[in-house]
Amino acid sequence: MYGQIVRDGLVNVTGIEDLGLTSPVLQRTSDAFFKEISPFLLHFGMFVPTIIGQCTPEQQAKWLPLAMDLKIIGTYAQTELGHGTFIRGLETTATYDASTEQFILKTPKLSSYKWWAGGLGKTANHCIVLAQLYTKGVCHGPHPFIVQIRDTETHMPLPGIKVGEIGPKLGFNTADNGFLGFEDFRIPRENLMMKNAQVTKDGTYVKVARHGKLTYGTMVFVRVMLVSDMAYCLAKAVTIAVRYSAVRRQSQPKPDQPEPQVLDYLTQQHKLFICISTAHAMKLTSTWLWNTFTGVLADMRDGNTDTLPELHALSSCLKAISTSDTSALIEQCRFACGGHGYMYSSNLPALYSFATATRTYEGDYTVLLLQTARFLVKSWEQMDEGKPLTPTLAYLEQSRNGSQVSWDDSPEGIVRGFDAVAAGRIGACVKSIRKHINNGMDYEDAWQMTTVQLVGAAEAHCRAVICRVYRDETARLTAGCSPGVKAVLDQLSTLYLLYWALERTGDLLRFSSLSERDIENLQARYEALLLKIRPNAVGLVDAFDFRDEVLMSTLGSYDGRVYERLMEEALKTPLNREPVSDSFHKYIKPMMQGKL
Ligand SMILES: CCCCC/C=C\C/C=C\C/C=C\C=C\C(=O)SCCNC(=O)CCNC(=O)[C@H](O)C(C)(C)COP(=O)(O)OP(=O)(O)OC[C@H]1O[C@@H](n2cnc3c(N)ncnc32)[C@H](O)[C@@H]1OP(=O)(O)O
Numbered sequence: 028m029y030g031q032i033v034r035d036g037l038v039n040v041t042g043i044e045d046l047g048l049t050s051p052v053l054q055r056t057s058d059a060f061f062k063e064i065s066p067f068l069l070h071f072g073m074f075v076p077t078i079i080g081q082c083t084p085e086q087q088a089k090w091l092p093l094a095m096d097l098k099i100i101g102t103y104a105q106t107e108l109g110h111g112t113f114i115r116g117l118e119t120t121a122t123y124d125a126s127t128e129q130f131i132l133k134t135p136k137l138s139s140y141k142w143w144a145g146g147l148g149k150t151a152n153h154c155i156v157l158a159q160l161y162t163k164g165v166c167h168g169p170h171p172f173i174v175q176i177r178d179t180e181t182h183m184p185l186p187g188i189k190v191g192e193i194g195p196k197l198g199f200n201t202a203d204n205g206f207l208g209f210e211d212f213r214i215p216r217e218n219l220m221m222k223n224a225q226v227t228k229d230g231t232y233v234k235v236a237r238h239g240k241l242t243y244g245t246m247v248f249v250r251v252m253l254v255s256d257m258a259y260c261l262a263k264a265v266t267i268a269v270r271y272s273a274v275r276r277q278s279q280p281k282p283d284q285p286e287p288q289v290l291d292y293l294t295q296q297h298k299l300f301i302c303i304s305t306a307h308a309m310k311l312t313s314t315w316l317w318n319t320f321t322g323v324l325a326d327m328r329d330g331n332t333d334t335l336p337e338l339h340a341l342s343s344c345l346k347a348i349s350t351s352d353t354s355a356l357i358e359q360c361r362f363a364c365g366g367h368g369y370m371y372s373s374n375l376p377a378l379y380s381f382a383t384a385t386r387t388y389e390g391d392y393t394v395l396l397l398q399t400a401r402f403l404v405k406s407w408e409q410m411d412e413g414k415p416l417t418p419t420l421a422y423l424e425q426s427r428n429g430s431q432v433s434w435d436d437s438p439e440g441i442v443r444g445f446d447a448v449a450a451g452r453i454g455a456c457v458k459s460i461r462k463h464i465n466n467g468m469d470y471e472d473a474w475q476m477t478t479v480q481l482v483g484a485a486e487a488h489c490r491a492v493i494c495r496v497y498r499d500e501t502a503r504l505t506a507g508c509s510p511g512v513k514a515v516l517d518q519l520s521t522l523y524l525l526y527w528a529l530e531r532t533g534d535l536l537r538f539s540s541l542s543e544r545d546i547e548n549l550q551a552r553y554e555a556l557l558l559k560i561r562p563n564a565v566g567l568v569d570a571f572d573f574r575d576e577v578l579m580s581t582l583g584s585y586d587g588r589v590y591e592r593l594m595e596e597a598l599k600t601p602l603n604r605e606p607v608s609d610s611f612h613k614y615i616k617p618m619m620q621g622k623l
Pocket residue numbers: 050051053054068069071072073103105106111112113114115145240241243244246247249252253256335336339387388389390391394395398401402
C-alpha cells in the first residue's frame with residue numbers, strides 16, 4: 028500500500044514538475060491519484076511555504092532549489108504529543124552552543140515528541156521543527172528550524188533521531204503521519220530560519236520582525252488555502268450525490284405512477300441543493316480571502332503589519348466555518364445516498380474523512396473561532412473609544428444606537444439581517460464580560476465565562492461575511508453573463524441566504540423585527556426555490572467538471588452506470604477471489620462439527 032502510494036505520489040509530483048506548474052495545481056492533480064492525501068502534500072503544502080515565509084534570501088537560495096527539485100523531501104513538525112493548539116507550550120528545545128555555533132535539539136519527555144507531521148513517518152528526510160529557542164540562558168519562545176532527520180542516500184534516521192509512523196487514523200491513511208524525537212541532536216546555527224529573528228555567532232538574539240506572530244505565517248497561508256480546498260471537496264461530494272440521486276429511483280408516492288428519481292423528493296433537494304450553493308459560496312469567499320491575504324503580504328513587505336490582525340481573524344473563522352460546514356454537508360451527501368453512500372467505492376467516506384480532519388488540523392475549530400472573537404471584542408471596544416473600524420466590521424456602526432434592524436426579506440435585506448445578528452451577538456458578549464467583571468471576576472475569568480457566546484458571535488460574524496461576499500461576488504461575476512446563467516446563479520446565492528435565515532430564526536427574532544409571518548414567508552420562498560433549481564441540478568454539478576478519474580466514485584460517474592460499477596468493484600474484493608474462504612475449513616466447519 029505505502030509503496031503504491033509513494034509511486035503514485037512521485038508520478039504526480041514529477042509529472043507536474045515537468046509541466047512547471049505551482050503547488051496549488053499539484054494539490055488539485057494529486058486528487059486524481061489519491062482518494063485521501065499524498066505523502067508529499069506537506070512538502071509542497073507547508074515545508075516549501077515555510078522556507079519562503081521564514082527564511083532569509085540567503086537561506087532561501089540554499090534550501091528552495093533543493094526542495095523544489097525534490098533533492099530533499101520535507102514536512103512541518105510543530106504539534107507534539109502533549110500540545111497542538113498551545114504553541115507557546117511546545118516542549119521541544121533548541122539551545123544555542125556558541126562554542127560550536129550549533130543548536131542542540133532535545134525532546135525532554137514523552138509528551139514533547141513531535142506527533143502528526145504528514146510524511147514524517149517514512150517519507151521525509153528533512154523537516155521544519157518548531158522548538159523553544161534558548162540562548163544565553165534565556166528562552167525566546169517557539170522558532171522554526173530546518174532539520175535533516177534522515178540520510179539522503181540510505182534514508183536511515185540520523186544518529187540522535189527517533190522517528191516512525193503514528194499508526195492508522197480515521198482517514199489520511201496515505202499521509203504517513205509520523206512521530207519524531209531528538210536526543211541531543213546538533214544542527215548548525217544557520218538552520219534557524221532567520222527572516223523574523225536571528226541568533227548571532229556569539230549567541231545574541233536579534234528580533235527582526237515588528238510583529239511577534241510572523242512565525243505563525245505558514246498556518247495563516249494554509250488556513251487561507253483550506254477554504255478553497257473545502258469548496259473543491261464539497262463540490263466533488265455533491266456531484267456524486269446529485270448524479271446518484273438522478274439515477275436512483277425509489278418508492279411509489281402515487282399508486283399508479285412509476286418509482287420517481289429520488290432527486291424529485293423535496294427532502295432530497297433540501298439535503299443537496301445547499302451543498303451546491305455552499306461550494307459556490309466558499310469558492311468565491313476563498314478567492315476574496317486570497318486577495319485579502321496577498322494584500323496584507325504586500326503591506327508587510329512595506330513594513331506595515333496593521334492589517335495582519337484582521338487577516339488572522341478572517342482566516343481563522345473562515346477556516347473554521349468552511350471546514351465545519353464542509354464536513355457536515357459531505358456527511359449529508361452520504362446520508363442522501365442511502366446504503367450505497369456508505370460504500371468506500373462511492374468515495375464519500377474518503378471525502379468525509381479528509382474534510383473532518385481539516386476541522387481540527389491547522390487550528391481547531393473552537394480555538395480559531397475564539398481567536399476571531401478576540402478581534403471582534405477588541406474592535407467593539409475600539410468603536411466605543413471612537414476609533415475607526417476595519418472594513419469587515421463596518422456593520423458594527425449600525426448597532427451603536429442599539430436600535431433593532433427592521434426585517435427586509437430581499438437578498439440584500441437578509442444580508443443586513445445577518446450583520447445585525449453578528450453585531451448583536453458581539454455586543455451581548457461585551458455586555459457579558461463587563462457584567463462578570465463588575466461582579467468581581469478578573470478579565471481572564473470573565474472571558475472564559477463568555478466563551479460559549481464568543482464562539483457563537485464569531486460564527487455569526489463569519490456567516491455575515493460569507494453571505495455578503497457570496498452575494499456581491501455573484502452579482503459582480505455574472506454581470507456579463509446570459510440572463511439564463513445569471514438567473515440560475517442568483518437562485519443559488521438566494522437559496523444560501525434563505526437556508527441560513529431559516530437556520531438562524533432565533534437570532535433574527537432577537538436582533539431584528541422578523542415576525543412569525545416573515546418566517547412562514549421565508550419557508551415558502553425556500554421550498555419554491557428548491558423546485559426552481561431542480562431542473563438545473565444535474566447541469567449545475569456537471570459544471571464543476573470533475574473527470575471520473577478524479578471523482579473515483581461508483582455512484583458519481585458521468586455515465587450513470589451505478590449498479591454495474593458497484594458490482595464491478597464488489598467482484599474485485601479479495602474475499603471474492605475464491606468461492607470458499609479457507610477460514611471455513613479452519614474455523615467454521617470445526618465449529619459446526621463441535622470440534623472447536
Ligand atoms: C499545495 C497547497 C496546499 C493547500 C493546503 C492543503 C492541505 C494542507 C496542508 C497540510 C495540512 C495537513 C497537515 C496539517 C498541519 C498542521 O496542523 S500544522 C500545525 C497547526 N497548528 C495550529 O494551527 C495551532 C493552532 N494554535 C494557534 O494558532 C495559536 O496557538 C493560538 C493563536 C490559538 C493561540 O496562541 P497564543 O500564543 O496563545 O496566542 P494568543 O491567543 O495569546 O494571541 C497572541 C496574539 O497573537 C495573535 N495571533 C495568534 N496567532 C496569529 C497568527 N497566526 N497570525 C497573526 N496573529 C496571530 C493573536 O491575535 C493575539 O493578538 P492580540 O494579543 O489579540 O493583539
